[in-house]
Amino acid sequence: MTDDRANRPNKLPWPPMLMVATALAAIGLGMILPLPLFEAWWLTLPGVLLVAIGLGLDVWAITTMRRAATNVLPHRAADQLVTSGPFRFSRNPIYLGNSLLLLGIGLAGGNAWFIVGAPVSAxxxxxxxxxxxxxxLAARFGAAWTAYAQQTPRWLF
Incomplete structure (x- = not known):
């Protein structure tokens, strides 16, 4: 069996599957074994802000990819190497947005399992x-990918 990464990076769309699994696990664990944030009502606003930033980053990245006429699905081949928009700051702005979303839900909802799950999911x-x-991307875009990867962090740093 050959590993043909030039045609597609994965057979399964791991990122959305892991995000949903993390959220479901956090909800389930929150019901069975609550891990509250010490009645920290003051964390609600930062949590809501993180949710908004995470969703905004996701939408910005998806819109940028669609404008570049490339595939958005993580288990399908990339049609274009996108380096504009949020991709100037992070090679993975959607995954960064998803992580911020999980953290924000945990803070806003007072369920620390989301906060524990976010870095595990990432x-x-x-x-x-x-x-x-x-x-x-390296197999598909060669030197262009290498140059981009050298100047742009995988997450934010």
Whole structure:
């Protein structure tokens, strides 16, 4: 069996699957074994702001990809190398937005399981999707990808 990363990075859309699994696990664990944030009502506003930033980043990145006429689905081949919009600051703004969304929901909803789950989900996305996507982009776009990857961080730093 050959690994043909030039055609598609993954067989499964890991990032949305992991985000949903993390949210469901956080909700379930919050019901079975609550991990509250010490009745921290003052965390609601920062949580709502993180949710808004996460959703805004997701929408901005998806809109940028659509304008570039490239595929948005993480398990399908990239048609174009997108380096504009939020991709100037992060090679993975959608995954960054998803992580901020999970953190924000945890803060706003007072469920610390979301906060625990966000970095775990990000790590799994990195290992199951990002590394494979980078191999796919390198195979597809060569020197252009290499130059972009050298100047733009994977997340934010």
């Amino acid at each position: 790590l799994l996305v990195d290992r199951l999707a990002i590394r494979r996507e980078e191999q796919h």
